[in-house]
Amino acid sequence: MSTVKAVIFDFDGTISTLRAGWEEVMIPFMQESIAGGRALTEAEEARLRAEVESYVDQSTGIQTVFQMQWLAETVRRYGWNNEVMDQWQYKAEYNRLLMEKVERRLQLLESGELERENFLIKGSEQLLDRLRQADIALYVASGTDHPDVEREAKALGVYRYFAGIHGAPLRQAECPKEKIISDLLGSGATAAEQMAVIGDGKVEITLAKASGAAAYGLASDELRREGINPVKEARLLAAGADWIAGDFLNLEEWLGRLGLIDL
Structure with missing residues (x-):
């Protein structure tokens, strides 16, 4: 070229x-948001996990709010959780959970305990x-x-x-x-x-x-x-x-x- x-x-x-492992935060967060307090059967849990994992994999790289928009729509579609938030509320909660992990890494980096090359x-x-x-x-x-x-x-x-x-x-x-x-x-x-x-x-x-x-x-x-x-x-x-x-x-x-x- x-x-x-x-x-x-x-x-x-x-x-x-710095955000490595974000999927490990998003996937269970989505599953729990969709299931609500419902006790899932083994088949229901497997179906839900497969759908969420597939979506997270194919949506990698898009703006987080669009992923949370999908989550809100999916919570409504399943109907298992009566408490449905909007995409911005889901995004705020997901970011809170993710930033607990990221913030620890940033603190180690900014304090000099870890080198930036580690990330x-x-x-x-x-x-x-x-x-x-x-x-x-x-x-x-x-x-x-x-x-x-x-x-x-x-x-x-x-x-x-x-x-x-x-x-x-x-x-x-x-x-x-x-x-x-x-x-x-x-x-x-x-x-x-x-x-x-x-x-x-x-x-x-x-x-x-x-x-x-x-x-x-x-x-x-x-x-x-x-x-x-x-x-x-x-x-x-x-x-x-x-x-x-x-x-x-x-x-x-x-x-x-x-x-x-x-x-």
Whole structure:
């Protein structure tokens, strides 16, 4: 490909692992919200778990409020729980539960008890550094709330690399990934063939493919921070990723894919 002028990164699972394990919070939260106080049979529990796990897997990367909108609709559809909240209430409660885990990690990071490298996908900072040296405009687009993405990028020491960080706007159901792609193309400063999107979710890959940008999947193993996660790899392949890696350790391969060097 020709040398890119702009690269859009997803954040969680692509650069940062501060929120690794979010599925372990969301899935039981959704199951409990749907079941309410009902004592489920073994068959009911298995059916519910399968539906929730399938939805969480295929919705990875979208704005959290849309996941919570699905939850509200599903609580109504099952009819097991008489207390149905709206998507914003569900989102607030889910965020509260998730941030208990994330906040502990941030405190260890900000206190210096853990190094920021413990929460960065391996090779990510080296790639960001090389791209900035090449005067390529870098952006973050995330379904996580905007203030949280900014705080976490600063805590990890990568905030300085980005021309713009775009998280989910508070109390607005707007997809920041779709918006940043549309804004960059609409401005005329960047053509589709000069743009690359890198992420571990099908949302950003699908949007990149639809826009004509290069779509690179990051099938990260968030515990090891390197290597391929086969579940993510299958998801990214199904979304049509142009190429898939598990980390950024092969710097030359990434620079070649982005048109900075000849492979």
